[in-house]
Amino acid sequence: MHPAIDDLEPLRALGWPDDPTAREALAAAAGVRLARVASQHRTAYDVALGPEELRRVQPPMPWTRPRFPPDQRAAVGDWVTLDATGKTIVDLLPRRSVLKRGAAGEHHRQQLIAANVDHVLVVVGLDQDFNPRRIERYLVLIRASGASPVLVLTKADQCEIVDDCVDLLAEVAESGVPIHPVNAKDPASAAVLHPYLGPGRTVVLVGSSGAGKSTLTNTLLGRQKMKTNAVRANDSRGRHTTTARVLMPLPQGGCLIDTPGMREVKLSGDEDVVESFDDIERLAADCRFRDCAHLGEPGCAVRAAIEEGELDEARFANFAKLRDELEAAATSQAERKAEARVLEKTPGKRIKDKYGRR
Numbered sequence: 001m002h003p004a005i006d007d008l009e010p011l012r013a014l015g016w017p018d019d020p021t022a023r024e025a026l027a028a029a030a031g032v033r034l035a036r037v038a039s040q041h042r043t044a045y046d047v048a049l050g051p052e053e054l055r056r057v058q059p060p061m062p063w064t065r066p067r068f069p070p071d072q073r074a075a076v077g078d079w080v081t082l083d084a085t086g087k088t089i090v091d092l093l094p095r096r097s098v099l100k101r102g103a104a105g106e107h108h109r110q111q112l113i114a115a116n117v118d119h120v121l122v123v124v125g126l127d128q129d130f131n132p133r134r135i136e137r138y139l140v141l142i143r144a145s146g147a148s149p150v151l152v153l154t155k156a157d158q159c160e161i162v163d164d165c166v167d168l169l170a171e172v173a174e175s176g177v178p179i180h181p182v183n184a185k186d187p188a189s190a191a192v193l194h195p196y197l198g199p200g201r202t203v204v205l206v207g208s209s210g211a212g213k214s215t216l217t218n219t220l221l222g223r224q225k226m227k228t229n230a231v232r233a234n235d236s237r238g239r240h241t242t243t244a245r246v247l248m249p250l251p252q253g254g255c256l257i258d259t260p261g262m263r264e265v266k267l268s269g270d271e272d273v274v275e276s277f278d279d280i281e282r283l284a285a286d287c288r289f290r291d292c293a294h295l296g297e298p299g300c301a302v303r304a305a306i307e308e309g310e311l312d313e314a315r316f317a318n319f320a321k322l323r324d325e326l327e328a329a330a331t332s333q334a335e336r337k338a339e340a341r342v343l344e345k346t347p348g349k350r351i352k353d354k355y356g357r358r
């Protein structure tokens, strides 16, 4: 058993769900103390042991090997157990959810954004940041995460067409995805988000730089913890003020993870694009060909819907783009995994490949 993990109450305040699945996972883990990853550094982690207690710890040896699978190293939000010294991570608990994206660059690598979150709050400014196509991308990523999406439209206090924007997004998001226009600076307005917060719960805020993630974080925390910065007047772009992902306990219990603004919302390869566009999927059932790609085949119900104005052409174009992008990412992902398996079996291979076979 875990002698030091008898008292789970401080951890519940940190978002520990304390349900049978979570307890089972904990019982199966090695290590003597449970903690939650609050931030990541080049080689070390800061973990929280309770709402008031942060500690710098080291990863276990295997994680430091270059070939160790990156998704099996801890990300912000992960639950880990520590050894008897309390200074080294021993085990990573199975994740209930993990939000990831394709890392920036051409290599189709994956980047973990946050683990064990219940809700992903997509923070979008009701200024020039507002872009339904980008929101569609976020929704595809979130669908694959195991967490639920919530759309938070900030700067509602500065926008005159809030209702129109909400209506527009209601067509983009699947039914059931909540949409909340807020003034992120105003606690009374941000209070609509309280149902997603509280003991045993975790939210992560994602969105472009300048959207108001840190402003909202400060308002929900009730203090100015995160630095914020004005956006550029001409295009509403932020200045990438937040530079690292960080998990913070909230006064009402539970945790919130603030993240740096995303320049690119790339698919990781593990998503399912069709699932997120259920309107297109429904139309496709009436296409003449089972495998219709809706690119000009005869008897295509999707093209017909576009011509009749029932389906937004721009939404379809985004769907087609995401579908291609997913295929490319998934192919690279599969190739990388196959290569890793070969390297695993023949440790000298990488060096031989690099310097030429002799």
Ligand SMILES: Nc1nc2c(ncn2[C@@H]2O[C@H](COP(=O)(O)OP(=O)(O)OP(=O)(O)O)[C@@H](O)[C@H]2O)c(=O)[nH]1
Pocket (backbone or CB within 6 Å): 154, 155, 156, 157, 158, 182, 183, 184, 185, 207, 208, 209, 210, 211, 212, 213, 214, 215, 216, 227, 228, 229, 230, 231, 238, 239, 240, 241, 242, 243, 259, 260, 261, 262
């Ligand atoms: N009026 C108004 N201003 C807001 C609102 N939300 C954010 N802002 C302002 O928008 C600017 C950018 O906000 P930040 O919270 O720094 O944005 P961020 O998403 O954290 O940006 P990065 O850290 O760069 O990713 C700040 O000047 C905020 O005061 C809002 O709802 N209403």
Ligand SMILES: [Mg+2]
Pocket (backbone or CB within 6 Å): 213, 214, 215, 226, 227, 228, 241, 242, 259, 260, 261
């Ligand atoms: Mg920020």
Ligand SMILES: [Zn+2]
Pocket (backbone or CB within 6 Å): 284, 287, 288, 292, 293, 294, 295, 297, 299, 300, 301, 302, 303
């Ligand atoms: Zn078709």
